[in-house]
Amino acid sequence: MEDLSLHILDIAENAIRAEATRIEIILTKDDGHDLLTLEIRDNGKGMDSETLARIRDPFFTTKQKKTGLGIPLLAQTAEQTGGRVEIESAPGKGTVVTATFGWCHVDRPQLGDVASTVVTLIAGHGADVDILYEEQTGSGLHRIDTADLKRELESVPITDPAVLDAVRETLKTEFTLMNEVPSNVMR
Amino acid sequence: MAKLTIADLKKIKEEYHANQQLREGGFTAKITVHMGTCGIAAGARGIMDAILDELNKSGRKDVAITTSGCAGLCSKEPMLTIERTGEAPVKYIALTPDKARKIFTEHVMGGNAVKEYALVVGHETTY
Incomplete structure (x- = not known):
């Protein structure tokens, strides 16, 4: 994966395959500990302890294929920055994937185009799945929640191109993490 | 737009309703972008961006977009x-955003499959 926004898309797509109706993506930048934490919560069908125990094995998958690379790739990315991945899940209880990354670590990929990730999720599944995207940084909290947008839009589909454009523009202009560069990186 | x-x-809601009488009843085409880890x-996200851009430019409201594994x-x-x-599904492979735009124009809009990018005619199966 080229950047963290592609990992976010991958994990969120897993949640959709797990029949989630709500996915919460929360990024927290902790300047004091030089950490970026990514938390993805879903209310999908969850996993039993046997599945959970094998989820980091790239040759384990619940699908009719031979590999399951999403979580191993995310764990590799986190660990190469001094971070880690933790997963909590239980059948019927949904799943929480938490990944931490060293913010200033030289091997941390850029956050990337998170606007395209969120818009892709809404365009593909926004009618049936609510998406929350939230950034908590030193400069404050920014969040966009399609459940709130749907209430205001009433009968207009959340997947309407005008809505998707507005969401993309808001994410690009109001949400700052996408454009932040660690202080130790020369511009 | 700042916020x-x-x-x-x-405003979006008013414009949507103003144009609603032009809409057809249901979807006439569905585009599935394969969005597994691979x-x-x-x-694949760049393919989705290109498709959404073409859909937006076309003004069509009868095309459904989704993702699969x-x-x-x-x-x-x-x-x-x-x-x-009323037509068999067509699966396209090894795409680029430009190829996706061509498929949108010629197949989704025009009804003619782009044979040079197509793998097979058949139903969607994902794992």
Whole structure:
């Protein structure tokens, strides 16, 4: 994966395959500990302890294929920055994937185009799945929640191109993490 | 736009309803972008961006967009499947955003499959 926004898309797509109706993506930048934490919560069908125990094995998958690379790739990315991945899940209880990354670590990929990730999720599944995207940084909290947008839009589909454009523009202009560069990186 | 406000959403809502009489009843085509780990790593999100851009420019409201998981042909990603009402689905492989735009114009809009990018005619199966 080229950047963290592609990992976010991958994990969120897993949640959709797990029949989630709500996915919460929360990024927290902790300047004091030089950490970026990514938390993805879903209310999908969850996993039993046997599945959970094998989820980091790239040759384990619940699908009719031979590999399951999403979580191993995310764990590799986190660990190469001094971070880690933790997963909590239980059948019927949904799943929480938490990944931490060293913010200033030289091997941390850029956050990337998170606007395209969120818009892709809404365009593909926004009618049936609510998406929350939230950034908590030193400069404050920014969040966009399609459940709130749907209430205001009433009968207009959340997947309407005008809505998707507005969401993309808001994410690009109001949400700052996408454009932040660690202080130790020369511009 | 600096911030997505309730006023912005109201404006979208008014414009949507103003154009509603032009809409057809249901969807006439469905585009499925394969968004498994393999597809994402190969560039599927860029394919989705291109499709959304073409859909926006076309003004069409009768085209459904969705994503699916791995189709078991990871080396052929990025892939998408086009389904038009009353026609067999067509699976496209090894795409680029430009190829996706051409497929949108010629197949989704024009009804003519782009044979040079197509793998197979058949139903969608994902794993």
